[in-house]
Each structure stands twice: as structure tokens, then as C-alpha cells.
Amino acid sequence: MVSTLLGLNTGELRSLVQQHGGTAICGDRLAEWIYRQGVHKLDQMTDLPDALLAGLSKEYKVGRSHTVTVQQSRDGTTKLLLALRDGARVETVGLPNEGFFNCCVSTQVGCPVGCLFCATGRSGYTRNLTPGEIVEQVLAVQEWARKQASENGDQLSRIDHVTFMGMGEPLFNYEATLKAMRLFNNELGIAMRHITVSTAGCVPGILKLALEKTHINLAISLHAPTDDLRRKLVPGMAKWGVAELIDACREYTLQTGRRVTFEYCLLDGVNDSVADAHRLVALLHGLNCHVSLIPYNSVVGTEFQGSRRGNIRAFRDVLENAHIPVTQRVQRGSDIDAACGQLRQRRT
Numbered sequence: 001m002v003s004t005l006l007g008l009n010t011g012e013l014r015s016l017v018q019q020h021g022g023t024a025i026c027g028d029r030l031a032e033w034i035y036r037q038g039v040h041k042l043d044q045m046t047d048l049p050d051a052l053l054a055g056l057s058k059e060y061k062v063g064r065s066h067t068v069t070v071q072q073s074r075d076g077t078t079k080l081l082l083a084l085r086d087g088a089r090v091e092t093v094g095l096p097n098e099g100f101f102n103c104c105v106s107t108q109v110g111c112p113v114g115c116l117f118c119a120t121g122r123s124g125y126t127r128n129l130t131p132g133e134i135v136e137q138v139l140a141v142q143e144w145a146r147k148q149a150s151e152n153g154d155q156l157s158r159i160d161h162v163t164f165m166g167m168g169e170p171l172f173n174y175e176a177t178l179k180a181m182r183l184f185n186n187e188l189g190i191a192m193r194h195i196t197v198s199t200a201g202c203v204p205g206i207l208k209l210a211l212e213k214t215h216i217n218l219a220i221s222l223h224a225p226t227d228d229l230r231r232k233l234v235p236g237m238a239k240w241g242v243a244e245l246i247d248a249c250r251e252y253t254l255q256t257g258r259r260v261t262f263e264y265c266l267l268d269g270v271n272d273s274v275a276d277a278h279r280l281v282a283l284l285h286g287l288n289c290h291v292s293l294i295p296y297n298s299v300v301g302t303e304f305q306g307s308r309r310g311n312i313r314a315f316r317d318v319l320e321n322a323h324i325p326v327t328q329r330v331q332r333g334s335d336i337d338a339a340c341g342q343l344r345q346r347r348t
Helices: 010-019 024-036 050-057 131-152 170-186 203-210 227-233 242-256 274-284 309-321
Strands: 066-072 078-083 089-097 100-104 108-110 125-128 161-164 195-199 217-221 260-266 289-295 326-328
Touching (some): 066 131, 089 131, 100 131, 161 170, 170 195, 170 203, 203 217, 242 274, 274 289, 274 309, 289 309, 309 326
Parallel strands (some): 100 161, 161 195, 217 260
Antiparallel strands (some): 078 089, 089 100, 108 125
């Protein structure tokens, strides 16, 4: 299979171009075309020498995927189903907000963690994504957003926030996730503080990421305050107990100075009692953190129900009374199965 240029940074592209008889400046232009202009083909790069492009085309393609479907929610959320070069499919979500534009990216085809309440976890796991396949999701969403803005006469949109909260466990695909973060930062100009990596609790990955000093935001999909319940809900992380996970988060804050967010999906009668809230408070005591309460988004084939409004309020009150910062995530894109936990690899 022909190799792809998407996923190489500017330095790597310079080196590649020089191996093909070009100059370092041509490598810079190549990076500009791929990441800032978002071209799909080498022959679209009009200011590069024909001989260089002809040489590169014998071994390389840009590496863009094919957009199979686009769905738009009534709240402005957009979900793209992308077909990769080997036919595998992933979904990515664009979330326009007032003042910024976020893209939620996938890191794996499917997910091996197997969270019981998550559509992705129930769909199985195929493979890791490459750095280029991760970055390409932002390029695809941005291309679509700009097309829509142009057709509607609106101001052109630029993605300036990225969340690794799509399909897959980012820290099980550590090296590709790390390189993708750096490509977002160095090639697309997205600030590291505007990048969030959400993990279901891969302790070795958290400790390793702490030493990178990237200044990204770390989010932990916790969902349970006890080992027994967490093993049931998040079986793919059963090897690491809750206490070990929290210790890793304390080390992360010590090494980086960054606050950790704990994501907690509230399930009616499962993890949403006042007693559960008190257990969570005890677990997080003294940790520089924030809790994001996530209303459950319906997934076909599961028996879970979202917490009732009164239970959510009572749970939140316990955290607030313990002076733990807490917010409730706004549901977005649920009408097109684009909300948290709803991503699959299907056509519709």
C-alpha cells in the first residue's frame, strides 16, 4: 500500500522532500498544503515543482479519508462517518460553540474497554488509528464547516479545540495519540491547553503522560466510586483499582500542575445515590479536580436509564457541599447519536 504524508510533521516532511531532491522550503510548503490548506491530492499543490510531485506520487498519497455520511443535529452538532483507506470506519463530531469550535476525535476503530452503557464499547474493537487518521478527522470536520459557512454566507469556522473523547481509548494507542496532539499544536496551531484527552483509566498511560509536560487537559471516565461497580461498568480497566487510578491522577497533578476532570455518567439506580456521591467525595478529597456529571445518552440494546432530575440534583448537592467543583454536561447531538457514548461505525 502506498504510504501517506498525513501524519508526518514539518521536520519529517522536509527530510522526505530532501531525499527526493527538493529543498527544505518545499517541505514547509508541503506541510502548509496538507495541514493548513487541507488538500486531498498532491497535484493540488500548485507551487511545488512538478518533478518533485511526480517523484513523491510514486510512493505517497496525502492520505485523506472518504466522508460516507454527514448528519446534523438541531443544536448545530455535526457528525461525520469517515471511511479509512482500508475500509474501516470511524465517527468524529464537530461542536460549534459561542466563541470556539470543538472537534471530538476517535483514536481507535471501535473500543476494547467495553463499557456496558456505551455504544462504541458494545461494537467491538478492530484496530488503532494512525496519527494521520486522528488528525484527518479535524481536517474533515473543518472542511465541512467551512463549506457550510461559505454556502450560508457566515464567517468561516476554524477548529481551535480538540477532545479525544470519540471512539476508542486514547491511552491504549499512546504513541499515535501523543503525536496527533503535537500535530494539532504545531501544524494546525491548536493550543495544548485547548486539547483534552479522556481516558477510561489507563494508569500506566496517565503516569507516562504526566512526564510529557504537554499542558493538555486530562479527563478520567470514572463512572463509579467503588472497585466492584467500576469493574462491572468499565470491564476493560478492571486491572487497575479505583484507589490506584486516583493515585495516578494525584501524580499527574503533581507533575503538571493541571487540574483533572472526572467524568461521571449518571445511571438511574446504578451509581447515582447520595451514598455513591459521598463515596466519590471521599475518593477525591484533597485532589485538584473537577467533576463533570454526564446525563446518560440512550443506547439501543442496553437496559440503562438516565438518572431522574431529583437524583441528579441530590448527587450534585453532595459534591458542592464538599466544595468539589462540579458541572453538568449539556447534552448535544443526541438526536443523531453523536452524544457521549453513542458513537458507532454505522452508515445511519
